[in-house]
Structures are given as structure tokens and as C-alpha cells.
Amino acid sequence: MLNSPEKSIDFNIKGSGFKLITTRFSKKTIILDLKKIYKKTGENYFLLTKNHYPEIQKQLKSGIKLLAILQDTIHFKISQLSSKKVPIKVNSNITYKKGFDLNTPIKVTPDSILLSGTSKNLNTINSIYTEKIDLINISESTTKELKLIIPQRIRVTNKKTSISLDVDKFTEGEIEIPINIKNPPKKESINIFPKTVMITYKVGLKNFNRINASSFDVFCDYKQTKKNNLSYLVPHLNVKTNLVSSVRMIPNKIDFLIYK
Structure with missing residues (x-):
């Protein structure tokens, strides 16, 4: 009604x-x-x-x-009720003590909510936000329960969610990764200089030993270099873990020679 x-x-x-x-x-x-x-x-x-x-x-x-x-x-x-599931978004202002940061993205539980209402009202809603939370200069993991901001004329079974922050002291790591060549020349050989790149990254202390060469993938696409008429190869980095941040790669250009 x-x-x-x-x-x-x-x-x-x-x-x-x-x-x-x-x-x-x-x-x-x-x-x-x-x-x-x-x-x-x-x-x-x-x-x-x-x-x-x-x-x-x-x-x-x-x-x-x-x-x-x-x-x-x-x-x-009177209008027939419809339902719609939308994600929950955290309205937050979070800062960390120097040397500390999130180990993993903020965990929201539940991370979505089922809304009930008229189709007209539901069509304008794509997400539900939490109340504003300020966490300033934090240096340890924490969990907080937050109220959800529910629009008028919308029904829900749950009006709260909780957020969990996995906070740790961070350090910088580096690792040498070999370069793979995609789409190499078919009838010629290619030689690259250098054959590896150096990856530097930030990682939480408790996850430091979990990062290794399999956490990254570096490749150069010879086909794109030829298409763009470049005299060098461009290395592309694929980060295969969410445990690291501030990832940098050196160098960002790779020389090559073609042998017939």
C-alpha cells in the first residue's frame, strides 16, 4: 500500500x-x-x-x-511490491598511522541487501550506503557495526551491516620477474635486453613471506610493438594477488633484436 x-x-x-x-x-x-x-x-x-x-x-x-x-x-x-538486490557501500573516512595500511580490502558483512518496494521506487536505487564512519590514524584491525541509510517507501529485513578492517604494519619488498614474449615473430628469433624486470611493492608484515615470483606476471607483446612501429617493447604487469599495493616496475621499456 x-x-x-x-x-x-x-x-x-x-x-x-x-x-x-x-x-x-x-x-x-x-x-x-x-x-x-x-x-x-x-x-x-x-x-x-x-x-x-x-x-x-x-x-x-x-x-x-x-x-x-x-x-x-x-x-x-496500492501497487504490487517488487524486490531488488543491491550492493552495500561504506561511507567512510579512514586514515592510517604512518607505516600501517589495509592488508586486504574492507570486508562488508552482509555486502548486499534485498529491497522491497514498487518498481518505480526501486528503479532509482543501485546501492545502499552505510551511515558515515570516521576512523582516524588507526594502527590495528577493527570491526564496526553500521546502520544502513534506507530510502523512504523501501522495506528491508535488515538495517545494519558490519565492516572489518585487517590492518597491519607495512614494509616494502622487491622481486625480479622474467619477461615473457607474446606473439613473437614466426620466422625470426627475438632477443630482449634486459630479460627481467624488478618489481617493488608494499606488503603487510604477516603476508611478506606469501609473496613470490608466482604473484606477478610480466609480458611484452611483440605484435603491438610492430603495429605501433616502436623501436622497443612495452612490459605489462599482471598482479595476481590482492596482498600488495603501490606496485612499481623497472624498467618500463625493453630493447630487442631480431635474428633471421
């Missing part, structure tokens, strides 16, 4: 004095069957109170007779 219909309806009733007094001060809720509503246009529906006399009379106290319902029509706006 898109709108809140009238919360009260005025009746004319008949009964003994005592019955009328007790009925006046009671807060009994009258239930109406919405199966008897009519569609007007689009999301607009209405209910005719005259069709509900017997239904209302049964819910009144014994000795009270319903004479008239003063409001002949009750209006509603």
Missing part, C-alpha cells in the same frame, strides 16, 4: 445509555476485508462502506446497532 488510508470512520449507532457510554470510550479496531475494494485508475482503489454493514455490525458490541456509516468511500493507493 502506497498511502495511509483514513485511520477512523464515523458511525451512527443505537443502543442503551450504558452501552453507548462504554462503546464511546473503547478503542476497538474494526477490520474491513480489502477483497471488496474496486480499482479506479492505475494505483488508485476505493472501498464502498455500504458493502460492509454486516461485517461492521458483527464487530460491534452486543446491544449496539449500526444505523449509518457517515463516510461512503475510503480511498487507497
Whole structure:
């Protein structure tokens, strides 16, 4: 239901004095069957109170007779509910103490949420944000529970999520990686100088020993060099781990010779 219909309806009733007094001060809720509503246009529906006399009379106290319902029509706006799953995004301002950083990306649990609402309202929502969190100059791992900012007219079963930050002291590492050649000349041999590149990177202390040559892949594409009419090869770096950051590669140009 898109709108809140009238919360009260005025009746004319008949009964003994005592019955009328007790009925006046009671807060009994009258239930109406919405199966008897009519569609007007689009999301607009209405209910005719005259069709509900017997239904209302049964819910009144014994000795009270319903004479008239003063409001002949009750209006509603009703639309079919749809659902949509969207990612949760963290609204954060996080800084780290010098020499410290995240080991892995921030973990959000749950990282998505199922929304319910009208198609019109859901179409404008592509993600749900958390409340703003400020974590300044941190140097240790932490977990925080955050409220979700839910738009109006949207229903959810959960209004919170938690974020986990795996923080560690960072150091710099370096490793020498051999260069692979993609699309080499078919009838000729190619020789490159140098045959390796030096990779430098930042890594958390507890993950330092997990980084090795298999964590990186470096290649040069001879076909692209020829296509662009270059006199050198361009090395491309593929980082195969999320444990490192600030990755740099030296050199960024590779000389080559072609032998027939």
C-alpha cells in the first residue's frame, strides 16, 4: 500500500445509555476485508462502506446497532511490491598511522541487501550506503557495526551491516620477474635486453613471506610493438594477488633484436 488510508470512520449507532457510554470510550479496531475494494485508475482503489454493514455490525458490541456509516468511500493507493538486490557501500573516512595500511580490502558483512518496494521506487536505487564512519590514524584491525541509510517507501529485513578492517604494519619488498614474449615473430628469433624486470611493492608484515615470483606476471607483446612501429617493447604487469599495493616496475621499456 502506497498511502495511509483514513485511520477512523464515523458511525451512527443505537443502543442503551450504558452501552453507548462504554462503546464511546473503547478503542476497538474494526477490520474491513480489502477483497471488496474496486480499482479506479492505475494505483488508485476505493472501498464502498455500504458493502460492509454486516461485517461492521458483527464487530460491534452486543446491544449496539449500526444505523449509518457517515463516510461512503475510503480511498487507497496500492501497487504490487517488487524486490531488488543491491550492493552495500561504506561511507567512510579512514586514515592510517604512518607505516600501517589495509592488508586486504574492507570486508562488508552482509555486502548486499534485498529491497522491497514498487518498481518505480526501486528503479532509482543501485546501492545502499552505510551511515558515515570516521576512523582516524588507526594502527590495528577493527570491526564496526553500521546502520544502513534506507530510502523512504523501501522495506528491508535488515538495517545494519558490519565492516572489518585487517590492518597491519607495512614494509616494502622487491622481486625480479622474467619477461615473457607474446606473439613473437614466426620466422625470426627475438632477443630482449634486459630479460627481467624488478618489481617493488608494499606488503603487510604477516603476508611478506606469501609473496613470490608466482604473484606477478610480466609480458611484452611483440605484435603491438610492430603495429605501433616502436623501436622497443612495452612490459605489462599482471598482479595476481590482492596482498600488495603501490606496485612499481623497472624498467618500463625493453630493447630487442631480431635474428633471421
